[in-house]
Amino acid sequence: MRVSLLYSGGKDSSLCALLLEPFFEVELVTCTFGLTEAWRTAQRAAIMLGFAHRVVTLPRDILDECVSMLLDDGFPHNAIKFVHFKAVEHLIKNGAKLVADGTRLNDRVPKLTYAELQSLEYKYGSCIIRPLMGYSKPSVMALVRRYFEIEENESDMIDKADYETEIRHVIRERYGTEKVRELFPHHTQSRVILRKR
Amino acid sequence: MRVSLLYSGGKDSSLCALLLEPFFEVELVTCTFGLTEAWRTAQRAAIMLGFAHRVVTLPRDILDECVSMLLDDGFPHNAIKFVHFKAVEHLIKNGAKLVADGTRLNDRVPKLTYAELQSLEYKYGSCIIRPLMGYSKPSVMALVRRYFEIEENESDMIDKADYETEIRHVIRERYGTEKVRELFPHHTQSRVILRKR
Numbered sequence: 325m326r327v328s329l330l331y332s333g334g335k336d337s338s339l340c341a342l343l344l345e346p347f348f349e350v351e352l353v354t355c356t357f358g359l360t361e362a363w364r365t366a367q368r369a370a371i372m373l374g375f376a377h378r379v380v381t382l383p384r385d386i387l388d389e390c391v392s393m394l395l396d397d398g399f400p401h402n403a404i405k406f407v408h409f410k411a412v413e414h415l416i417k418n419g420a421k422l423v424a425d426g427t428r429l430n431d432r433v434p435k436l437t438y439a440e441l442q443s444l445e446y447k448y449g450s451c452i453i454r455p456l457m458g459y460s461k462p463s464v465m466a467l468v469r470r471y472f473e474i475e476e477n478e479s480d481m482i483d484k485a486d487y488e489t490e491i492r493h494v495i496r497e498r499y500g501t502e503k504v505r506e507l508f509p510h511h512t513q514s515r516v517i518l519r520k521r
Numbered sequence: 522m523r524v525s526l527l528y529s530g531g532k533d534s535s536l537c538a539l540l541l542e543p544f545f546e547v548e549l550v551t552c553t554f555g556l557t558e559a560w561r562t563a564q565r566a567a568i569m570l571g572f573a574h575r576v577v578t579l580p581r582d583i584l585d586e587c588v589s590m591l592l593d594d595g596f597p598h599n600a601i602k603f604v605h606f607k608a609v610e611h612l613i614k615n616g617a618k619l620v621a622d623g624t625r626l627n628d629r630v631p632k633l634t635y636a637e638l639q640s641l642e643y644k645y646g647s648c649i650i651r652p653l654m655g656y657s658k659p660s661v662m663a664l665v666r667r668y669f670e671i672e673e674n675e676s677d678m679i680d681k682a683d684y685e686t687e688i689r690h691v692i693r694e695r696y697g698t699e700k701v702r703e704l705f706p707h708h709t710q711s712r713v714i715l716r717k718r
Binding site: 325342343346347422429430438441442445451452453454455456457458459460462463466467470 | 522539540543544619626627635638639642648649650651652653654655656657659660663664667
C-alpha cells in the first residue's frame with residue numbers, strides 16, 4: 325500500500341515516515357505555493373532519510389484565502405489549519421488513496437477535526453493516517469532522540485518547509501517584517517539533520 | 522525501549538503489536554481476575570505472532586466495582602472503561618514506563634479520555650501509547666487483511682481474552698445467562714488466527 329505523507333523536514337513528520345516505513349510504500353510530499361524554495365530543505369531531509377520525495381504546488385487561491393483569514397484573525401491558527409485541510413484534500417483529489425500527516429495528539433499545530441477527517445474519507449473513499457495521534461510529547465521525544473539528530477531554533481531562524489514558511493514570506497513581502505512579528509507568536513521549531521541507524 | 526501492550530488476542534491489539542515491533546521491545550500483557558482461563562487464548566495468539574507474553578492478575582475489588590457499575594448502568598460502557606483505566610494504572614504502578622493499548626480513533630470500545638491519559642502520565646511519569654489512534658476503521662482493516670487471518674463471530678461465541686469475557690462470566694455465574702443478554706449488546710468480535718509474513 326502506497327501512502328503520501330505530508331512532509332516538512334521537521335521531527336514530527338520525519339518520525340511519521342519511520343513509523344510508516346515497515347508497513348507501507350511511503351512517499352514524502354512537500355507542498356508549496358511556488359513562492360520560495362523552502363521545499364528544497366524537505367527534499368534534502370527526505371533523501372537523507374532514504375525516502376522518495378515529491379513536491380506538489382498548491383493553487384494560489386488557497387494562499388490568498390489563507391492570508392485573508394490570517395489578517396482577519398490576527399493569529400495564524402485557523403489560516404494554517406485551512407491550508408492543511410486544503411493540502412490533504414488536494415492530494416486526495418489527485419488520486420492519493422492513503423494520505424498521512426504528522427500531527428500529534430496534543431499538538432499546538434492545527435490539525436484536522438474528527439468531522440473533517442470523516443468527511444474527507446467518506447466523500448472521496450480515501451484514508452487519512454496520523455501515526456503520531458497515539459503518542460504524547462514525551463514518547464515522541466524519546467523516539468526522536470533514538471532515531472534522529474535534530475536542530476532546534478526560533479521558527480523564523482530555521483530552514484524548514486512547513487506551511488508557515490511561505491505564509492510568513494508572503495506577509496513579509498506584502499506587509500513587512502513587523503507584520504510577521506505581530507501575526508506569528510514566537511515558538512521553536514525543529515528540523516532533522518541525521519537519521520541514526 | 523520496552524513497552525507493555527495490553528493484549529486480548531483480537532485484531533486491534535494484535536495489529537498494535539506489529540506496529541510497535543520495529544521500534545520497541547514489545548511485551549504483550551493480558552489481564553485477568555483469575556476467574557477463567559480466557560488469557561490462554563491471548564497467550565496462544567501472542568506465541569503465534571512471535572511476542573513475549575505475560576499474564577497479570579488484577580485485584581478482585583476492581584471486578585466488584587465494575588460489576589456494581591454495570592448493574593447500576595444497565596450497559597457495559599462505563600464498567601469496561603473503568604477496568605481498562607485500572608489495568609493501565611496497575612501496569613504503571615508496577616513499574617511499566619511505557620504502556621500501550623489498541624484503541625482506535627473511532628472505537629466503540631471505551632477508551633481513556635485525554636484528561637485520564639494526561640493525569641496518568643503526569644502522576645507516574647510513564648507514557649501511554651495508542652498506535653491505532655491515528656487510524657480509522659478502513660485503514661485498520663486494510664492492514665489487518667494484509668497481516669492476519671482472523672476469525673469473526675458474535676462476542677459470546679468467540680474465544681478471546683478481553684475484559685468483557687470475564688465480566689460476562691461473573692454476571693452469568695451470579696445472575697444467569699439472561700442477565701448477560703440483557704446487559705451486553707450483540708456485537709461481533711474478532712480474534713487473530715494467523716500472521717501472514
